[in-house]
Amino acid sequence: MTTIANNLQQVLAAIARACAAAGRDPAGVRLLAVSKTFGADAVLQAVAAGQRDFGENYVQEGVDKIAAVRAALPGVVLQWHCIGPLQSNKTRPVAEHFDWVHTVDRLKIAERLSAQRPANLPSLQVCIQVNIDGGPTKSGVAPADALALARDVAKLPRLALRGLMAIPDHAPQFEAQLAVHTRARRLFDEIAALREPGLEAFDTLSLGMTADLEAAIRAGGTMVRVGTGIFGGRSYPAA
Numbered sequence: 001m002t003t004i005a006n007n008l009q010q011v012l013a014a015i016a017r018a019c020a021a022a023g024r025d026p027a028g029v030r031l032l033a034v035s036k037t038f039g040a041d042a043v044l045q046a047v048a049a050g051q052r053d054f055g056e057n058y059v060q061e062g063v064d065k066i067a068a069v070r071a072a073l074p075g076v077v078l079q080w081h082c083i084g085p086l087q088s089n090k091t092r093p094v095a096e097h098f099d100w101v102h103t104v105d106r107l108k109i110a111e112r113l114s115a116q117r118p119a120n121l122p123s124l125q126v127c128i129q130v131n132i133d134g135g136p137t138k139s140g141v142a143p144a145d146a147l148a149l150a151r152d153v154a155k156l157p158r159l160a161l162r163g164l165m166a167i168p169d170h171a172p173q174f175e176a177q178l179a180v181h182t183r184a185r186r187l188f189d190e191i192a193a194l195r196e197p198g199l200e201a202f203d204t205l206s207l208g209m210t211a212d213l214e215a216a217i218r219a220g221g222t223m224v225r226v227g228t229g230i231f232g233g234r235s236y237p238a239a
């Protein structure tokens, strides 16, 4: 077994343990393998081990990797998720090549993604990024503004609003991680409970990375984004 296949198995086992501890069905937690800074060869190894969802932070790197993986595996259906901060001049390649965007934090970005989504592709699946712990320099809409943005995004024709995403500051302790993740869960529940038109598919809470996936699952996260735990340490910080 390759290292990546072995790591994947261990991450899936950690997810299963966290689900058991939380009294949840592991089928309710989707693993997003964050392949940023790693090459297409690493993605191919993960695909061979059964992984189908991949996350990328940098638009051009992601677009190139998607093309390389598609050429190597024609006919294999993968889901590519954009999880990096998005500038409005970079929305077009994202709308044309990705399946999901987790980092919608203002209406202008959402409008551009909807307008640029090619007609022959399914709707772009999007989550609204929430600045759940209120860091002044962090991306994400303020929690108090999340519902208004969700309502506006829900009206856009070529987007499917799927839920919320958050990247809390690193906290070493499980209890501290759980407290902030639980705030994201409450906000998610408040919006989901409205059952308004456009929110029918609001079922995704993208929460947790390698270091805090247990707390994210305990809080009710439905998608965990794991890079280091699957692919190993990243050797360069892409700008």
Ligand SMILES: *Cc1c(COP(=O)(O)O)cnc(C)c1O
Pocket: 034, 036, 057, 083, 084, 167, 208, 209, 210, 211, 225, 226, 227, 228, 229
């Ligand atoms: C890089 C990244 C991850 C993965 O982080 P790890 O600690 O390597 O698991 C998850 N989410 C986002 C938004 C990231 O940028």
